[in-house]
Amino acid sequence: MTSIDHGSQIKSATTTSTTQSAKLSRSLLTALVIGSMVGAGVFSLPQNMAAGAGPLAILIGWVITGIGMIALAFVYQRLAIRKPGLDSGPYAYAKAGFGDFVGFNSAWGYWLSAWIGNVSYAVIVFSALSYFAPAFGEGNTIAAIVGASLMLWAVHALILMGVREAAITNFITTIAKIAPIVLFIVVAALAFNLDVFTLDFSGVSNPELGSLLAQVKSTMLVTLWVFIGVEGASVVSARANKRSDIGFATVSGFLICLGLYALVSLLSLGIMTQPELAGLKNPSMAVVMEHVVGPWGGALINLAVVVSVLGAFLSWTLLAAEIPMMAARDGTMPKLLATENDKGSPSVSLWLTNGLVQLFLIITYFANSTYQALFLIASAAILVPYVLSGAYALKIALTRDGYGAGETTGRDIFTGAVATIYGAWLVYAAGPTFLFMCAMLYAPGILVYIWARREQDKRVFTPLEVVLALAIVTAGGLAAYLIATGVISPL
Secondary structure, three states: OHHHHHHHHHHHHHHHHHHHOOOEOHHHHHHHHHHHHOOOHHHHHHHHHHOOOOHHHHHHHHHHHHHHHHHHHHHHHHHHHHOOOOOOOHHHHHHHHHOHHHHHHHHHHHHHHHHHHHHHHHHHHHHHHOOOOHHHOOOOOHHHHHHHHHHHHHHHHHHHOOHHHHHHHHHHHHHHHHHHHHHHHHHHHHHOOHHHHHOOOOOOOOOOOOOHHHHHHHHHHHHHHHOOOOOHHHHOHHHEOOHHHHHHHHHHHHHHHHHHHHHHHHHHOOOOOHHHHHOOOOOHHHHHHHHHHOHHHHHHHHHHHHHHHHHHHHHHHHHHHHHHHHHHHOOOOOHHHHOOOOOOOOHHHHHHHHHHHHHHHHHHHHOHHHHHHHHHHHHHHOOHHHHHHHHHHHHHHHHOOOOOOOOOOHHHHHHHHHHHHHHHHHHHHHOHHHHHHHHHHHHHHHHHHHHHHHHOOOOOOOHHHHHHHHHHHHHHHHHHHHHHOOOOOOO
16 A cells, blocks of 8 residues: 555646646647657658559558547547546556556657667758758768757757746747648649659559559558657647647647548649659659649648658657656656656656667767667567557556446447557557567666666566566567678668
8 A cells, every 4th residue: 555655646746837837728739649650651652652562552552551540549539538537548547457577668668669760861961951051961970960969959949938938939830841742732732743643643554663552552551650640749749738638639640640640641743754753853742743833832842851851859758758757656667757847847857768769860970871770679669559559548448447327339449459459550560570689678678667667666567467577578679680790670
C-alpha cells in the first residue's frame, strides 16, 4: 500500500503545475496532430509513390491506408472519452491493458523514436537550406551542425517558456507549412491532364512495377510513415481543455492530412507520367511545381520544406519530452523526469531529450552512416505502441470495461480489431528484422525501469515480465552480434 501511495504523491505533486498552466484548445491540439504528421515526407510523395506504383494502385493504397488509419484515429478518439483517467496516450493504454513493464517499453520505444527522429529532422532542415546555401551540404557539414544546434536550443528555450506558448508557435508554423501544399494542389489541379493520368492507369504494362498487388504493397510502405504523429493530441491529453477535443483533433487532423497526401500524389500523376515522376530527385514536389510554373515554384517548395520540418521538429520535441514526464508521474520512469518548471514545461525530460539530440547531431558529422542505421532501427519502435493502443481498445470493448448496461460495443470492437490488425501489418511491413534489432534499443531501458521500480519500493518484475525482459536482452545481444559480424544490416 505504501508504494502505491508514494506513486500517487508523485502524480499529485506534478499534476498541480500542469493544471495551473494554460490548457491547449481544440485548434492547438489539431495543429499539433497535423504538425506532427506533416514533415518532409509529403514533399517527396510524388516520386516515392510513383517509384513503385501506377495511378490505380496508388488509389487503392490510399483507400486501404485510410481505412486502417481512421480506425486507429477512432481508437484514440474513443479511448480519450472512455478512459478519461488515462493521459499520455499510447503509453498509458499499453500500461493499463498489458501491465507496467509493457507500458514502460511502449513509452521507452516511443521516446527513443521521437528524439532520434528529431536528429533526422534537424539534418533535413539544413540539407534543404543547401538549395540556397551550398555550405550546408547534405545537412551534416560543420556549418549545418552549428545551425542545427542553434535551432535545437532555440526550440528548447521556447518550450521552457511554456507548453502553450510552444503550441501557439506550432499552430503558426502549421498554417505556414500547409499553405504551400494547398497552393501546389491548386496549381496541380489546374494543370492536371486526364490523358497523362490514365496513361498505363493500372501500371501492369511496366515490368519494373510488377503486379497490381505488388504495386499496392509498395504504396503502403510509403504511407506507413507519413501518418506517424496521428496520436499527438492523445500524448498531451493531460493538457487538453476538454477530453472531447482530443478525439476531434485526432480525427480531423488525420482527415486533413489524408486529403492533402492523396491529392499531392494523385494530381502529380496528371502532370508528369509515372516513369518521369519515378526518376525525380527529392523533394519531388518542387520539381513538379517548377515543371508547371517555372523556377520560382521549385524555390517556394524548398523553402516550404524548411518551414514544414521546423514545425515538425517543434511538435516532436513537445511529444518527446511529454512521454517521459507522464511515465515518471506514476512511477514507471524515474521520478526526476516528472519535474516541471514554473511555466508547466517538462523541464528535466526536455533537457535530457535535447541533450541526446545534440550529442547525436555531433555523431552525424563524424559517423553519419552509424546514425542513419540507428534511425532506421528506432523508426520501427514507434509502431509497437500503435498495435498496443488498438489491442487495448479491443480488449476493453470485448470485456465491456467502462461500458454501461445499455451501451453497445460493436463499433468499438470493429475499430479496435481493424486498428490492431492494421498496426500489426505496419510492424510487419516495416520489417521483422528491424523489430528484432529494436531489442538493442529496448534492452538498456530495462535498467531505467528497475531504477524507477526500486524508487517506488515495488516488485520489479512479475514472472511473465521476467521472461519478456530476458527475451529482450537476448534478442538485443544477438542482434548486436549479427550486426557486428555483418550477417544483418539496417542499411
